[in-house]
Amino acid sequence: MTTPIAFAPAPFPPPLTPPSSPQPPPPLASSESTGAPAPPPRRQRRAKLTRLALLAGAVGVAFALDSSIFAAVIGLFVLVVPFEKLYPRHRDQRLRRPMVGTDISFALLGPLLNIAGITALIVIGGLSLFWLPGLALQPLVNAIPAPALPVVGFLLFDFTAYWTHRFAHEVPFMWRFHSVHHSPEHMDWVSGFRVHPFDGVVIAPAFFFLLGAGFGAELAGVFAIFQIVLGLFFHANVRVRWRILDRVAANPEFHHWHHSSEDDAVGHNYGAALPWWDLIFGTFFMPERAANRRPARYGVSEPLPPNLLGQLTYPCRGVRAHLWLWRHPVLLVRTVAVATCNLFVDIRRSAL
DSSP states (O other), rough: OOOOOOOOOOOOOOOOOOOTOOOOOOOOOOOOHTTTTOOOOHHHHHHHHHHHHHHHHHHHHHHHHOOOOHHHHHHHHHHHHHHHSSSSSSSSOOOOTTTHHHHHHHHTHHHHHHHHHHHHHHHHHHOOOOHHHHHHHHHHHHHOGGGGGGHHEEEEHHHHHHHHHHHHHHHHHHHHHHHHHHHHSSSSSSGOOOOGGGGGGHHHHHHHHHHHHOOOHHHHHHHHHHHHHHHHHSSSSSSOOOOGGGGTOOHHHHHHHHHHHSTTTTTTOOOSSSSSEEEEEEHOOOOOOGGOOOOOOOSOOSSHHHHHHHHHHHTTTTTGGGGGGGGOOHHHHHHHHHHHHHHHHHHHHHHH
């Protein structure tokens, strides 16, 4: 069993001092530290109305891009919520629990956020170089009988998804984005939608691996969609467990323990559909039935902003300190190269 890892937000490389440029002035003290009066209620109401107007406009754009997301959210509500009421994992959890509005906002803005996510998926999938080992396997894949091809493709996809998901937890830079998905302190039908658009690149290496190995884009796409739908079901507030099949197929209990912030549960259950990889690599965690123990605490250790915009920009904290590098291309290339090397070192450390 691997030792649980305590995750912390990873800083960007420390900013270099711009050549012959003055140091930035110190930040202004907050009103709380100086005793200055807080913004008047009218200004607070105006700011809140502005945020609501921007959100409404963004939802309108998302609806124009793909109106089916609204039907999907309503359908998920109709299908899952009755089961949450009949077989609740946490009986005292209300439907209108804290931050449910943030999760619904993530869901409704899905078509808009997916534009950035798909762009990042293509870029990261290509740069991840996971398609290279796929190319090496292509002769073997071509020799597989057609009826067995979907089974082999599914196993390869799930295996690659396990490792990319594990990297998202154990590589600090990737955890910046994945921590948004783990920030909900309540798990239910809509909490699975809280995903940073750049966190979707977790499945990009698996997708490109299959493409490189010679599997069709349609088959790889089906696996990706299946994983997304399965993930939404696994977040539901239902007490479903496969009992004797816990080590055969993943289930909501398995994934709820993955989201648990309890000390002995952190760093476990990375599998998407199959727990086999967790069993093989020592990251499986499921208390025995006799213990009668269920996940009781969720969330992350670092405080995240409570609203959608704050959570979308949260992983980019510290970037402003590096903006001056755009005026110095040589230093910019050097900083990017160092950061990339550090990223691959962290990935290698996680895999060993």
